[in-house]
Amino acid sequence: xxxxxxxxxxxxxxxxxxKALLETSEIIFRGDFRLKIPFASLKSVVAxxxxxxxxxxxxSAVLELGNRAAKWADKILHPKSVxxxxxxxxxxxxxxxxxxxxxxxxxxxxSTKKFSNTKLLKDSDLIFFGASESAxxxxxxxxxxxxxxxxxxxxxxxxxxxxxREIDVLSAGRAAGLTDxxxxxxxxxxxxxxxxxxxxxx
Numbered sequence: 001x002x003x004x005x006x007x008x009x010x011x012x013x014x015x016x017x018x019k020a021l022l023e024t025s026e027i028i029f030r031g032d033f034r035l036k037i038p039f040a041s042l043k044s045v046v047a048x049x050x051x052x053x054x055x056x057x058x059x060s061a062v063l064e065l066g067n068r069a070a071k072w073a074d075k076i077l078h079p080k081s082v083x084x085x086x087x088x089x090x091x092x093x094x095x096x097x098x099x100x101x102x103x104x105x106x107x108x109x110x111s112t113k114k115f116s117n118t119k120l121l122k123d124s125d126l127i128f129f130g131a132s133e134s135a136x137x138x139x140x141x142x143x144x145x146x147x148x149x150x151x152x153x154x155x156x157x158x159x160x161x162x163x164x165r166e167i168d169v170l171s172a173g174r175a176a177g178l179t180d181x182x183x184x185x186x187x188x189x190x191x192x193x194x195x196x197x198x199x200x201x202x
Contacts, residue, residue: 005068011035011061013036020063022072024085024185026061027054035061039076047073083107085184086127086154086192087127095121095146096130097139098130099156106162120146128154133163137172144176149202153178156186169193177201 003022008015011031018031029035037054047069049150054061065072065120082104088094094108096117097154120127124146131137140153140165157164170193173180178195186192 003068003072005065007066008064009035009061010064012059020065021099025079027076029061029063032167036111038060040046040080041077045073045076082184082186084191086128086186087152087194088112092124092125092127093121093123093148094128095119095124096128096158097143098128098132098136099128100156122146123148123151125151129149129158131157131169133153133162134168134172135163137168138162140172147197149197151196154184154192155195156190156192158189159191166191177179 005020006017008017009020009031011033014033016031016033017129021028025039027035027037038057041056042054043057046053049065050063050064050069052063052069054063055143057141062071088108088111090111091113092140094112096105096108097120099105099117100134105117114121116139121132125148126144127147129140129143140155143153153173155169158164159167173193173195177197179198180193180195182194184192
């Protein structure tokens, strides 16, 4: 769910048109050849004349992105923090339910207007809900009365677990009348999916 652009890429003596995706921690290219380039592996990132030049230990690539080249370079070089990606700002009312991440809870407690991880706060701008298995998702409907009309529900769940899959989370949110709009790497072990009410239901 990152930025996506159709472009031409040159790498390892080959040239191909295809789709380039700028994700939260990597660039993916799918064309006549494929590339998956983690930000952490990059040794050089330069935007020049509408081209994004990337170098890593055992390779390089040039993406012809036009006026998007500088923007992509900036996002790679200055990635947003998890807190920024999750939309956490001073002045918000935030509730956390079944979130077992001590550092995250501590950050929320110190950076928001109102925060609780023991009860749902009325008119929460954001609700973070931790689900460890698909059965937990039955609680989604119970969270919504506390959510502000234009607020967001983040469902945080473990990656690559048979007990709960992305499709289970998506289905639960949609069944509750919500729309999924964003996915964020919450941690090395967990993913967060963002849901909001459709505009005509706010």
